[in-house]
Amino acid sequence: MLINSISICFHSCCALVLTILLLTTAADTTLASSPAGGLDTDVVINEVFYNGNADQDWIELLNTGDSAIDISAWWFCSRFAYRPLSTRTILVGDDLLLEPGEIIVLSTGIDIDGSTGADMGLYITNSFGNSNNMVDFLQWITPSQIGRSNEAIIRNFWSGNINGPVDFVERAEPDESVAFCGINSGGGLLTLSSDFVNSQPSMGMPNTVNCDEGLIFIAGFESLLR
Ligand SMILES: [Ca+2]
Ligand SMILES: [Ca+2]
Numbered sequence: 475m476l477i478n479s480i481s482i483c484f485h486s487c488c489a490l491v492l493t494i495l496l497l498t499t500a501a502d503t504t505l506a507s508s509p510a511g512g513l514d515t516d517v518v519i520n521e522v523f524y525n526g527n528a529d530q531d532w533i534e535l536l537n538t539g540d541s542a543i544d545i546s547a548w549w550f551c552s553r554f555a556y557r558p559l560s561t562r563t564i565l566v567g568d569d570l571l572l573e574p575g576e577i578i579v580l581s582t583g584i585d586i587d588g589s590t591g592a593d594m595g596l597y598i599t600n601s602f603g604n605s606n607n608m609v610d611f612l613q614w615i616t617p618s619q620i621g622r623s624n625e626a627i628i629r630n631f632w633s634g635n636i637n638g639p640v641d642f643v644e645r646a647e648p649d650e651s652v653a654f655c656g657i658n659s660g661g662g663l664l665t666l667s668s669d670f671v672n673s674q675p676s677m678g679m680p681n682t683v684n685c686d687e688g689l690i691f692i693a694g695f696e697s698l699l700r
Contacts, residue, residue: 512541514598515663517572519610522594523651523675524586531586532565533594534579534677536654537572545578546570548609549600553592553621555584556600566678579678591616591642593623605629612670614643614652630664646672655685 516539523532533550537543548559548570559570559580567578586592593613601607602622611626619638626632627640634640643652650672659666671683 512539512543514609517543517609518654519594519596519612521651521653524588525648528583528585531582532579533582536577537574540574543572545572549597551595551602552586577678593621595622615645617642641667643667643670651675653681653683655683
């Protein structure tokens, strides 16, 4: 009976949080001109679809903070292909000023590797060897040091050894993306591979993925659930 009560409360709380977030998201659309001022690391790589070609692959970014963040000068790199975000096609979203809770999806314009393994690093400048410029990171399929895992380890964003082996997310099925669960199980900004799930793509939408904890986390909502 107690468990049932907790369960009901949890679902009620979820509904309340969801309602608040939906209202917040709706309100945010009126604040597009507000000045940027959040922490860069509030922006996370929320989802990556790497199983397509250069025209089909995409990355989804989410502002988890409570301030707008200007990402117009930022870059991504994936196994040594570098692109400024400002040159990418916006598939979902309006511009590169991310309001709190806002999700944006960008076409990568390059064929992100889904066969032998690759990584995805998000940077505030194109000085990729400087870990201080990294904002977020993940790697999939291979434990080898094949990209920017060294910078991510130094930054304490990703676990592993310098020059490998490193943590990695298992290979996604051809129709799957890799989606962030909305938690950093390593503490602080340290994300583990177990904080990602390969699942049906939710392009431009909050991720609803089942993490190891057995709870449904919705990226960006998690901090309110704790
Ligand atoms: Ca690809
Ligand atoms: Ca998504």
